[in-house]
Amino acid sequence: MPDGTAMTDIGLVPGRECGPCTVCCVALTIDDPDLRKVQGYRCRNMLPGKGCGIYETRPQACRAFFCGWRQLKWVRPTLRPDQSGVLVRLHYEVAKTTGEQRLGVMITLLTDAALKAEGLAETVAAAVNAEIPVYLHVPGPPGHTAAEARINDVLRDAVITHDKPALLETLRRARAKAKGGKFKPIVLPPRPAGRAGQ
Numbered sequence: 001m002p003d004g005t006a007m008t009d010i011g012l013v014p015g016r017e018c019g020p021c022t023v024c025c026v027a028l029t030i031d032d033p034d035l036r037k038v039q040g041y042r043c044r045n046m047l048p049g050k051g052c053g054i055y056e057t058r059p060q061a062c063r064a065f066f067c068g069w070r071q072l073k074w075v076r077p078t079l080r081p082d083q084s085g086v087l088v089r090l091h092y093e094v095a096k097t098t099g100e101q102r103l104g105v106m107i108t109l110l111t112d113a114a115l116k117a118e119g120l121a122e123t124v125a126a127a128v129n130a131e132i133p134v135y136l137h138v139p140g141p142p143g144h145t146a147a148e149a150r151i152n153d154v155l156r157d158a159v160i161t162h163d164k165p166a167l168l169e170t171l172r173r174a175r176a177k178a179k180g181g182k183f184k185p186i187v188l189p190p191r192p193a194g195r196a197g198q
């Protein structure tokens with residue numbers, strides 16, 4: 001980072017607002033006492049193109065969530081999820097031996113066109129260069145599980161040689177391969193007694 005900011009620094013990036021973006025209101029599985037939904041389906045409170053219809057009283061899970069575009073300065077400004085089709089999430093890797101948590105990112109390409117998003121290759125390359133774990137997340141059909149794969153190693157040559165077409169082609173192939181996998185319906189855990197009907 002030119003200003004000396006560490007790549008692992010997290011904090012809301014000044015000047016970036018959700019605006020009309022509602023990508024996380026569709027793409028996430030949410031299991032909150034006040035809202036349960038599975039990925040791929042629009043939240044019932046969402047006003048398409050406008051935002052949350054219950055913003056002031058939205059569930060805690062929604063209050064706590066900010067995507068990587070909102071929190072990581074090195075994620076390119078052009079990657080607002082609704083405009084780019086690229087959803088970056090913080091994704092912590094836990095070391096098996098020490099239990100230590102390490103910041104990584106999980107990238108979902110929401111559409112085929114997302115591969116052409118300005119700044120995608122540069123953002124991914126920056127993470128790989130900085131040894132930040134990068135996971136490709138490929139959701140199954142709505143309401144189904146997703147495939148996830150750590151892609152640092154397969155991208156490394158393209159990153160080292162600054163070969164942007166090769167990096168994007170590797171991403172495309174990895175996504176296409178994962179999409180052909182098997183996905184299971186998501187089963188949310190039973191809700192606690194007294195919370196029926198949400």
Ligand code: SF4
Nearest residue numbers: 018021023024066067
């Ligand atoms: S995906 Fe990111 S930018 Fe879009 S509404 Fe969610 S937090 Fe905001």
Ligand code: SF4
Nearest residue numbers: 025043045046052062
């Ligand atoms: S409650 Fe609001 S912020 Fe939360 S998922 Fe639904 S529309 Fe989005």
